[in-house]
């Protein structure tokens with residue numbers, strides 16, 4: 097590799113590390129002016145040697161030329177939406193958790209009475225996207241769409257500062273597809289609507305609409321100005337890299353890969369009673385959170401148990417196997 101290519105690689109990696117420290121860890125190690133100086137040095141080298149610009153260059157964060165339309169992306173693994181267990185409030189305002197108790201019983205039934213460990217995490221009020229990384233580099237991003245296919249929003253997603261353009265840490269998977277939520281924080285939403293009104297534009301109704309409108313912009317330079325965030329919530333596909341056994345391990349792995357995690361707002365418990373207590377705590381905390389959530393998601397933590405249960409819920413409802421008793425153990 098010649099020294100210009102080496103210099104571009106070095107600046108790209110350095111600026112991506114600085115961006116990770118600043119946006120994801122909220123712990124910059126250099127002053128903004130230093131970041132700015134190196135950023136312009138990289139921009140100049142890329143302008144002089146366009147062929148040497150790297151696919152994970154931080155200059156992609158500012159957004160390129162507008163698209164005329166979004167391409168469609170087919171989801172290899174359908175993007176399902178969660179069935180909502182809505183906890184109605186009775187007149188005293190206490191939450192009736194009957195639906196969660198019923199869920200717990202269904203799960204225990206499906207696991208042959210084995211008590212599962214549950215994980216509970218915020219249900220972010222943003223929009224679901226899928227991110228595809230090949231050999232650690234972000235190569236495609238798509239919205240949920242109808243669950244089977246969505247819009248290709250790769251260029252816009254590259255402007256979201258806490259989405260890594262290249263996965264961090266060692267043990268990089270050859271392929272990994274990460275699903276999560278793109279959202280706008282409450283404070284950024286308020287500031288955006290102020291700007292909208294100042295410029296005679298219609299304000300957005302809520303942060304979810306603002307995030308959706310910002311991501312489904314044909315002009316990535318507008319998306320880049322909208323301060324969007326991303327939180328991962330599952331790994332849809334993976335070839336190589338760390339193989340998680342539980343959902344919590346998946347989230348921790350995403351953290352090691354360079355994603356932001358909703359620290360302190362997730363929990364792992366062995367009983368539905370503890371889950372419901374955590375749910376109540378989060379309901380109290382909700383107004384103080386920097387982002388909007390419209391509930392909590394409760395999952396069986398073990399991926400093996402998820403697949404076992406998933407199988408039952410995906411088994412054809414119109415067919416059933418009627419098995420013969422196990423053969424008598426053959427005596428030899």
Ligand SMILES: Cc1ccc(Cn2cc(C(N)=O)ccc2=O)c(C)c1
Nearest residue numbers: 114115118124125126127128131132
């Ligand atoms: C001029 C300028 C440059 C950069 C930034 C913000 N920032 C800082 C860093 C940093 N310190 O590691 C990394 C990425 C980044 O986007 C601002 C606000 C202003």
